[in-house]
Amino acid sequence: MNFHVLTLFPDMIRDGMNTSIIGRAMAGGFLDIEAVNIRDYAFNKHQKVDDYPYGGGAGMLMQAEPVYLAYESVEKKIGYQPRVIYLTPQGKVFNQEMAKDFAEEKDLVFLCGHYEGIDERVLEEIVTDYVSIGDYVLTGGELPAMVMMDSISRMVPGVLTNQESGETESFSGSLLEYPQYSRPEIWHEKKVPPVLLSGHHANVEAWRREQSIYRTARWRPDLLKKADLSNKEWNQIRQ
Ligand code: 6GU
Numbered sequence: 001m002n003f004h005v006l007t008l009f010p011d012m013i014r015d016g017m018n019t020s021i022i023g024r025a026m027a028g029g030f031l032d033i034e035a036v037n038i039r040d041y042a043f044n045k046h047q048k049v050d051d052y053p054y055g056g057g058a059g060m061l062m063q064a065e066p067v068y069l070a071y072e073s074v075e076k077k078i079g080y081q082p083r084v085i086y087l088t089p090q091g092k093v094f095n096q097e098m099a100k101d102f103a104e105e106k107d108l109v110f111l112c113g114h115y116e117g118i119d120e121r122v123l124e125e126i127v128t129d130y131v132s133i134g135d136y137v138l139t140g141g142e143l144p145a146m147v148m149m150d151s152i153s154r155m156v157p158g159v160l161t162n163q164e165s166g167e168t169e170s171f172s173g174s175l176l177e178y179p180q181y182s183r184p185e186i187w188h189e190k191k192v193p194p195v196l197l198s199g200h201h202a203n204v205e206a207w208r209r210e211q212s213i214y215r216t217a218r219w220r221p222d223l224l225k226k227a228d229l230s231n232k233e234w235n236q237i238r239q
Contacts, residue, residue: 001103001156003033003149004074004082005142006067007112008049010035012142021160022153030158033149034074038062041069050115059116067111067122074109082107083128085148086118087141091130094148098131102148103155110148112141174226176219178211213237 005013013035018026025031042049043065050060075081083105092098102108111118111127133144153159181192195207216223217237224237 001031001105001153002078002107003031003110004078004107005033005035005110005112005145005149006038006070006074007035007110007142007145008038008062008114009112009140009142010037013146016142016146017149021164022150025153025156025159028158030156031153036070036073038066038070041066041073043069053116057116061116062113062118064119064122067118068126071109071111071122071126074107078107082109084109084111084126085129085131085145086111086113086123086127087132087144087148088113088117088130089132089135089137091132093135094131094133094144094151096151099148099151100155102152108152110141110145112145114140174216174223174228175209175212176215176223178208178215209233210236 007013013033017023017033022031022033026033039047039049049062049066051063053059053061071084083102085102085108087110131144131148133147138144154165181196185192185197193207195203198204213227213229213233213236216227229237
């Protein structure tokens with residue numbers, strides 16, 4: 001998977017993505033992340049990329065031409081028209097299903113806005129997907145792009161080890177993850193739940209599923225509708 005990030009702050013992308021699992025995946029050749037500095041495509045000698053909005057109003061807008069030229073540099077390099085994701089609070093809210101869908105692509109372009117936004121005309125020409133990461137406002141699209149790249153990368157073959165890619169994680173089955181414990185057996189007078197020390201695999205699995213269901217009912221009851229619960233499990237929640 002090749003990510004191409006069009007941004008005014010390329011260092012933020014490079015510094016933010018070269019550690020841990022994503023860093024390892026890049027070193028291993030499973031992922032590539034290219035940060036394209038939109039300012040390099042400014043068409044004036046002061047490298048200015050913003051201007052006032054027609055009709056007035058607060059703040060500045062990113063101009064169409066530098067954004068277009070930055071996009072075009074990617075299209076020329078890869079030789080086809082890729083999906084282009086514009087990060088905006090006006091977009092469709094990102095979820096795991098969308099991460100899986102985007103992970104099928106060979107190249108993905110992320111367009112990161114700043115200031116009050118980007119001239120609509122270039123968005124019309126190049127953007128294929130408008131995506132938000134939730135109902136709150138951020139100062140720019142870089143953090144949302146990094147959030148998306150992280151979750152999309154996890155779906156790319158080779159990025160996670162077998163151990164890391166556990167199908168039992170939150171959202172893979174619409175239930176929240178169960179609590180986990182490691183050594184020591186007692187910490188700050190808190191004991192590890194005895195069932196986990198019993199060595200009885202079926203009882204451990206039953207306890208974990210029960211914990212997942214209780215947690216989901218407590219913190220994300222909206223997810224239960226999608227969860228595949230037995231009648232007995234539904235009755236246990238109601239008690
Ligand atoms: Cl994608 N961009 C910005 N600026 N703010 C956001 C967002 C995106 N998603 C949630 N808030």
